[in-house]
Structure formats: C-alpha cells, structure tokens
Amino acid sequence: MLETVRERILKAISNLQNVKREDVDLAVDWQKKMGIGLGKALVERKLISEKELMILLVRELHIPSIDLSKYKFDPGLKAVVPEKIARQHNIIPISKLGDTITMAISDPLNVFAIDDIKNITGKNVDVVMGTESQIAKAINSFYGGQSQQSVSQISKDIDIEDFKIVSEVDINQAGVSDADSGDQAPIIRMVNLVIKEAIKQRASDIHLEPTEQDMRVRYRIDGILQDILNIPKDSEGAVVIRLKIMARLDITTTQVPQDGRFKMRIASQEVDFRVSVLPTTHGPKIVMRILDKANLSLGFEKLGFSPKAIEIMQSNIIKPYGMILVTGPTGSGKSTTLYSIINQLNTIDKNIITVEDPVEYLIEGLTQIDVKPDIGLTFASGLRAILRQSPDIVMVGEIRDAETADIAIKASLTGQMVFSTLHTNDAAGALTRLVDMGIEPFLVASSLVMVCAQRLCRKICPYCKKPSQIPENVLQKISHKVIPETVFYEGKGCESCRFTGFLGRIGITEILELDDPIREMLLQGKSSDEIKKYAVANKGMKILYDDMVDRLIEGQTTVAEVFRVTSEDH
16 A cells, blocks of 8 residues: 555654654644644644754655745735735745746645645646745745735645535535536635634634625634634625525525525534524625534533532433423523433433424434424424324423413423423523413422523633632632632633633533422512522522632633623622
C-alpha cells in the first residue's frame, strides 16, 4: 500500500531527534480537536519550529523555499490575487509568467487553497514554501492592514469529501444536477464549510443575516451570538437557494416565512438541522438550529445538573402518571431536558407519543407529531387524538393555551405520564400560571408532580482557568455560603474557548416537588411567592440564584455569569 504524503510527513517528524511517536500522535489529536492544519499543530505542540518544518517539507515534498523577508513584490499581483483570498488561505503571489502564477504557501497539504487560486485566476499554479508567520507578515505589508476573517480561512484543512447530504438523490431530483453538486461548485463548498465550522465551534445555531452590503454569518456558541464572517452580497442569493434546496423548501417562495429540515452526514456522524427562513428588508434571513442527538443520551450529570437535582428528577420521572413541567425562557435548555428524560424512558414496553412545534430530534422508538395549525392540527387537537392511541407517556412541546393545558392535565389524571414546558420565571410560578389560564386549582393540585425551572450558564474554560478576585459587595451577599480560603476563578481566554473564557454550559435548576401542604396552598389561592417561601423553608428547595452561587463557589462559573443568568429573587 502506497504511503500518503501526510503519513510520510508524520514519519519524518517521528524520526527527528528528541521527538517521540506518542507526542506526534498527541499533535494529530490536537489538530483534529482545534481544527487547524497539521503543520500548525506540530509547531504549536513545540515538536518542531516553523523554520525546521519548512526545511522538512521542502526535503520530503521537493518544493522550493523562499525567504519572504528579503523579497520585493510586484504591486500588479494585487489585481490577480485579491487580498481576501490571500488572507483566506495564508498564501501570497510571488510572480506571474504567462499562464502560470507562483504562490508562496505555508501548508502544501492544503489542496483547496491551490484549487481556489486556479478557479479564481484561471491559471496554472506553482507553489514555493514559506513559513506561516513570514507569509502573514508579507500579506500585511503587501496588501496593508488586517481584513475580516473568511470562510476558507476558518475552515483550513477541512475535507469537503466528508460532507454528504443524507438524501442527496432527492435533492438532485429537486433540481440540482450532478454537475452542480460536485466539489467545483464554490457555493456548495462555502455552505458546507460554514456548517462544518459551526459544528467544530460547538454552535447551537447558525444565523445568516442579510444586510445592505453583504450577508453576516453569526454562530450562537454557549448561548451567546458571535460574529464569524461576512458572505459577499453577490453570493447571497445562491447561498439562500442552496440552503432552501437542502431543506426541501420552495425556492420560488420569497414573501412568506418557511420552515424545513435536512440531515448531513459528516464523516461517519449524522447531524440534523432545522431551518427557518424569514423575509426581511434586505433579503431572507436564515437560522439553522444544529440538533446533535448525542446530547440526549448524556444523562443529567453531563447536562450539568447538581447531584441533589438529579436525585429528585430521577425519583419523579419514573412515576406511573401525573404531569411534570420544565419551565424557563427561550434558550434555557427546556427541550434538551425533556428529550433527555424521554430518551431515558424510551424502552420497548412503553408507548411514547410526542406532539411538537416543530419536531426537533427524530428519535427511534417514538411516535412524533408535528403540529400544523394551518390545517387544524394544533397542540390541543393533536393531544386529543393521541390520547386515543393508548399512550403510556406523552410529551407536549409547549403548553400555550388553556385548551392544551386542560387536555394535558386531564390526561395525566387518567393514567398517562405527561411531560411539557411552560414559560415562567420560576417553578412556583407555573402553578399559578395554569390557574390564571383558567384551569381549576383542584385539577392543577391533583395532576402536577414536579416543576423544574432551569437556566443555562456558561462554564469557565478549563484550559485557561485562573484564580480571580470578586467584588467585596458580592462577597458580602454570599458570605453565609463561603468558607474561608475559598478561591474564585475566571477564564483568561485561549484558542480552545475562542478567547471568551467560557467553554460549554451547565444546567441551573430550581425544582419544586408538590406535597399536600403545597396543594392546599394552591386550593386556598396563595400566591407563587408564598408557595416558593414555603418550599424553601420547609422542603429545602434551592432557588435558581442559590444554585448559581453554589456553582460560583465550586469554581464552575463567574460572578458576571451569575448576575447575567439570575437575580436574587429567582
């Protein structure tokens, strides 16, 4: 079997003095984790210097090298290779002779850079080697300044062959020819790279927002939107069409909102995407929700719930009937918690039916219904219908009106376990909200088993975690919980967390278990504040703020995050 260029390079690195094969393997793992080039990973792991790497590549690949610090560039080459392309690939034009252009490149294994230059210039490409730092410095000197990050730059070393739309045949039948869907189509490559980078950055959503000048791409990472890149205005229409075709949406419809979904296979992993298209002043805005089924089988521990919260949850979700509500604002992880519960209960002896708007995760073994209000299939009508299907467990995506609440509660009283969500700020507020919606207090008291209010807070990056001081006024507020010599932490910011100081999120919970005194208070018309005070004083319920403070003391999050996510009355 022939040895690949990559294998030859790794073998040559392993043969260097003072370099161990296991260190090379760690560098390869680091490359995959960080999504960077092989050469950059080897340099960052300090296995080899930039200059030594260039010498090795020159020797192994028989590519000439150049010292860019002493090179004088022809200003006319700026018109041949635009600054944006040079920065995307960290390459710089050296000379043009006839139909051949010579480029200095730091990563000769990046064949996409060479292919893009061929496509853009229409010329043959010869390459010479330069170090990454020399090329970056030469680009700034040649073109001047620092331009915005682009698709190809953030997606260096991503193999486009790893991208497969699961039902590509159907897409071709919808109007995309095989010729259009090959690697040579720049728009397809651009869309794939945006998606791949989002997955690599752990984004939950991709926002493509048209402006007057271009299309802005932002990722929601750990709940916070971050600017990533801008797509040129002249590519906007093609990107929108490509995404609509992938989501099986009508490309001729431009004046009304559209919703769709698609599935991509990236290497051996399948990832679902939910697509929403909204007409705006400057064109269609597209938001793609990335749905990773792996999150559903992680369990409450991996979702970041405290041991006490997990104990309460586990003891209640296995009850034979009743209603459990998960409450919180949009983006607080309610759906993920519900799906995790359902996934845990999904056994061969259970008939589990869900009614959702829309269905987020497609899970084997469940009967899942998408509500379609335009044809009369609402939460209420869908729920009424599925109760005739002899379900053991029912999940209602959201209780939005009195009719849905009434049917769900009555279902929980007749032998089904019902799970749903509600938009309230705290757990006790769910009880009075149902009463305010017109549900009789005795029905709420009889049916509800547990209410879990939750939020998501960002977790300090473990790779750049460092001790920090917290303000004296904050320390005084939590002094009753702090033991002497408690150390508080924050994230300094590094490549692993995109210099935000945070990596991942954890669940913050407030769990209210109903008992007879709480049911009596509900029947007496007591307020949610009175119910909360009783639960805290007599049942040891931990409110959201206290759970956040515990995470602060444990060194999992920061003071700023505590007050961003909760307040003292939560």
